[in-house]
């Protein structure tokens with residue numbers, strides 16, 4: 586495994602880390618018409634428990 590030869594300066598470390606940014610997650614509107622909540626894509630809707638039109642978990 587490659588190993589850094591020299592310790593990176595604090596300024597360089599901070600300059601790199603200053604580019605880290607949190608991004609807001611992509612949200613979709615639940616396709617269940619009775620629900621319509623904003624949810625994460627590719628997971629069962631946490632509020633109505635459906636995925637691809639099927640009930641996969643119990644609704645909260």
Ligand SMILES: [Zn+2]
Nearest residue numbers: 615620630633
């Ligand atoms: Zn839903």
